[in-house]
Amino acid sequence: MSTRLTTGGRLLNKAKQVTFSFNGKQFTGFEGDTLASALLANDQMMMGRSFKYHRPRGVVASGAEEPNALVNMGQGGKFEPNQRATTTELYDGLTCTSQNHWPSLEFDVGVVNNYVARALPAGFYYKTFMAPAAAWKHVFEPIVRHSAGLGKAPKDRDADRYEHFYAFFDVVVVGGGVAGLMAAKAAGQAGAKVLLMEQTAHWGGRAPVDGGKVDGVKVDDFIDATVAELEAMENVTLRNRMMGAGVYDHGYILGYERLTDHAPLMEGPRHRLWRIRAKQIVTATGAIERPLSFAGNDIPGVMLASAMRDYIVNFGTSSGDRVVVVANNDDAYRTAFTLKIHGLEVPVILDARPNGGGPLADAAREQGFRVENGKGIAKVKGGKRVTSVAICAQAGEGAVLEDIACDAVAMSGGWSPVVHLWSHCGGKLIWDEAQAHFRPDPDRAPTSHDGNPFVVTAGSASGPLKLGDVLVDGQKAGEAAAQAAGFDVTSTNAPKGDVHDEAPLVPCWLMPQGAGPKLRMKAWLDYQNDVKVSDVKLAAQEGYESVEHTKRYTTLGMATDQGKLSNINGLAVLSDALNQPIPATGTTTFRPPYTPISMGAIAGEARDEVFQPLRRTPVHDWHEANGAFFEPVGHWRRPYCFPRGSESHADAVSREIRQTRDSVGLLDASTLGKIIVKGPDAGKFLNMMYTNMMSTLKVGKCRYGLMCNENGFLMDDGVVARIDEDTFLCHTTTGGAERIHGWMEDWLQCEWWDWQVYTANVTEQYAQIAVVGPNARKVIEKLGGEMDVSKEGLAFMEWKDGKIGEFDARAYRISFSGELSYEIAVPASQGRAFWDALLEAGEEFGIMPYGTEALHVMRAEKGFIMIGDETDGTVIPQDLNMQWAISKKKDDFLGKRAQMRDHMASEDRWKLAGFETEDGSVIPDGAYIVDHGTNANGQRNTQGRVTSSYYSPSLDRGIAMGLIHGGMKRLGDVVEFNKVDGSTVKAKVVDPVFYDKDGEKQNV
């Protein structure tokens, strides 16, 4: 039984009982418990089932490395799967369920996998789900989907809020154990701006559990005093419940702060992701104990020796009444002592080393423990709980010497430094033969922007495990980091901590070392993913020699714990199978984050309304209030149409077009890009930017221009107005404003930096409203003001500044619809008022706003091209019959050279024409013009494609523009466009100008 003890529990507040529920059952615990310790205290050792075989699983560890005790936490909008019970602080009202079982934790159908485990070896899925291909959809995929994934995916919207926080430090110390405290203090004393973060709620790490003295005082008191000292230092920031999630290039480090996980009713963000730049990073991330690989090492009740100690000292919780201790090192003896002090029984300590342990072992014998040298566990017996262990000689093959009844096993296979953060950005490791672990190689640290190392390890994360050594290493690391960050350091002596004599560890990768296949099949390496010694051996046998391949083939170390427990043992088994030393096998890659972090924290504030910035025009509120149906254009939202009542979008578009063509319509064109280009060389510059000759444009006039990239392809278009001798105003497409401004700056800054030209993007300075239709002039004249907008006063393709009504306006007499049209720019802050004034003035003409779809249809009726419809990044102006817009007088413009290339000048290019279906229907968007025969892939040959296709209300029929082999030479031909249903529709090649071919309507 695991139970609450009357002793121990230094982190508990026994005065404060809390209630929580696990699988619907109510339990109690104390403030200060973790979920794992509280479950243990309630004798709930079994906390989940494994991924593949659905074997019963209990808690193994006490921290971030826990592979088994994962739960579905919370409900509704606070539901989250795969939460580690060992790192979840208990709070009143906590609700959770165990994972990976059906219908219940105690009785699980999926456990049948366990009984056929022999048939589910490594690579089972790869080997099985091969052929026939048809089986994928109906058989394999459903099976894989059903069995994939731990926990449940949340169904509700996340009810919490999250945020980011940018911070800058000289030195960031990760890990608030004694090494981290020492490092932070040393760096802080040197004057560095320091952040010390600790993933748990407590300072000091394992030291209070392991005990010992520092400068003659209890280590607990030393920790308290050091924390107090750090808190008093203005240049040091301390943050607990904050994990160093990842180390990245140039001193970038992510701190994952969990603000309300321990108190979900607290106001404020749940997680805060600190995006930190540090000159130096100290990783004082400690070490993790390794399990031992013996048969049945996954049965609930088998735990890490250190974890068992943690549960007693920190949480006053036993893991069992009779505990067998099995180890290959001296540290596990401390667990035996702790168990005894707290009144629990240790029937035997199995020391796998032939010559046993050092002074701690001697002390154990003196205290009356039964210690067996050179012995190990042949097999743990039990199902949902350990019932006994069979002991054997470590050197043998597992012949049982004795059966010892017990309800828990404390195992220790030695310690591995937590090297993740060191390794994330390229820090290299060396194999330490004596400790049998990989540790950071200080000579091969990750390097930063200046080529110098920026990560230092401290304490157990460097290798040393003894208190005194850890303190010295922590101090050294803090000093080194401060110095590297540019501070003067006067080195001082670290406080003196205990350095007990210990006998060396003897590596023990399989127990017993000669274990046969039957035992190996029950010796777990990766608890979460059900990878056993036998699987890794099989992978090696099948040729998976690279550790990275073996990982993927067996799934060793691929689960949410990323092999924190299993890695080294797995590598050792693989090395043994390959008959090569461990360093030759190497490790898999350590990738951030250290433990999984929430998706919410990654998104930060970017959700809901502010998921993405929305750009709104000065008239946006009116559009919204008047039922506009919006479409996104870049980050802008533009009205697509303004449906009235139950009107369909198509009907609304037709109404808007008819009203505009018959009387007058309004378009909010504020989103069009507007760039001022000014300087003595502005004309020369625009001659390069546009295919047209812009330098000859007269002041007061407008010219439509095309822009190409250096590949010759069309990239933007718009109307250019010459404001004065030195100044032009260039209009761009809505999506093009920032891009084209950057494009201009690129050429000015990087190529023609001696040309005297300045640009300014003034897109948002103006609300620009197009007043369009036969009655447009009357509406504007009705507003009054001094501006003469008559046919003569403001001729087609002219612009003018002046007052329209009470508004400061600039009117452009340009048309994208073929109608009499004025585009009028007023200061943005008067835009809404101007819009309202136009609506009022136009009331007698039945004025109505139109949206982007009406704009598109009207321009298509006139055969005007649209960037993004007629162009797709592979179309040159010549393809669109726009030779008229390409100056022949200019020696050079961007794209000219490319347009001279053979392929660009080829007669075989598809060119623009208009199309009318014989039946008047609308050609589907994206349709191709089919041709005779098939290509090499057996696909129908094509000879062109549609680029714009609409129902034209003005003509009451479908109209289209498209690119066709031969272009306008094909006038009168009848071609076939394919349709979605596989049939085709016949269409005649026609002039793309469908409406008012002579342009009379715009010239009134």
Place this chain on the structure above:
Amino acid sequence: MLTLQCPYCGVWAEETELHAEGEAHLKRFGPGSDDADFESYLFMRENPKGVHLERWRHASGCGKFFHAARSTTTLEVFGTYAAQTLEPPQDIKDKISAKIPNWSWREFS
């Protein structure tokens, strides 16, 4: 995520404030150039393992384009420099040589 110092406004900007603008020191070939030169201007790019000269723009910042010399393997930045130059400045070339003797990148070494 790298940081570069903008040589124009002096800010140490992180990558989210910057925009990568491709290879540095391209020589433009326009009308009149032969096909081979034009092809190399348009399409041929370096893909080095090691020293690379690039263009960046301080897009969410002062808006200026600049050059950076860095290592594509270690991400060491040897320096950033103005856009208005046809070749990397000598002090940056020296800095690269100090770290990587015998380096070369296109015509520079």
Place this chain on the structure above:
Amino acid sequence: MSEAVSALNGASFEGFAKVEETGLRGMITVRGDLTSKEMAAAVKTATGAAVPVQRKVAVGGSGVVAWMSPDELLVVVDYDQAEATVVQMNEVLSGVHALVANVSDARAVFRLSGDGSRDVLAKLAPVDFAQDAFGSGGIRRSRIAQVPAAVWGNDDGSFEIICFRSVAQYVFDVLKISAQSGGEVGFH
């Protein structure tokens, strides 16, 4: 002239810091040779201040001028003075190569005040807002969450945030979210 309305019409929010849209400002983009005597004269005429040095803001009797890039300044005056200031500066700069453009309507301005202001900013911009790194009189162009913005520090410890008018609502919203009570960081 019709009544001019700022993007959010003076919206405000008070959390652990206070966010207010300041209303319309006269803002003028000036590009040119910042070292020329004509530029110095133009800036002096417009604001009463001298041309600021790199990433600084200079305050004069009739306006403020901020360094935006080696060839760009932002002149801030009263909204109704903007057009006149443009004319005035153009006169002083006549004959030299320069660009002066009224951008008053293209912008929205927020004031952020209160003890937590630096923490609010640090949630949204990849900039060191520590007192010793960014003080009053400094300007930093960067981004606020996903959009470009400029921030400068006032003498009273408050900050001004300038962004494009079209994203005023977005910037106000992210400032509001970041200043919500419960989100105090207590760092700066």
